[in-house]
Amino acid sequence: MLKQGCGAFVLLALLSGCATQSGGAPWTHWVCDGDIDLHWRPVEGAADQVEVRLEGTERVYQLHRQEAGSGAFYTDGQLAFHSKGKQGLVYWAQTDELIGRGCKAPGK
Numbered sequence: 001m002l003k004q005g006c007g008a009f010v011l012l013a014l015l016s017g018c019a020t021q022s023g024g025a026p027w028t029h030w031v032c033d034g035d036i037d038l039h040w041r042p043v044e045g046a047a048d049q050v051e052v053r054l055e056g057t058e059r060v061y062q063l064h065r066q067e068a069g070s071g072a073f074y075t076d077g078q079l080a081f082h083s084k085g086k087q088g089l090v091y092w093a094q095t096d097e098l099i100g101r102g103c104k105a106p107g108k
Helices: 002-021
Strands: 028-032 036-043 046-054 061-066 072-075 079-084 087-092 097-103
Touching (some): 028 087, 036 097, 046 072, 061 079
Antiparallel strands (some): 028 036, 036 046, 061 072, 072 079, 079 087
């Protein structure tokens, strides 16, 4: 009886782990000058939002589109991401501290 209970617990844990990791568009991977990895994707069902994840962290920032002179500009007030064509840059919005520029798909 104990073995069945443990098996059900393990199965439930595996299924809940899959549920939290699935969903959403696939991540786009860009590399910025200085070898900074940037992962971003549009938020499903919200054309004016993107999710951004920086190298070495699991934190996902949900950024909202703002008006821009050219390209697309997204921010949450803390992090800012500006893309134009197939390149972009990312920086800390509050301090204007650059995280990475020249961000683009690896090998391009």
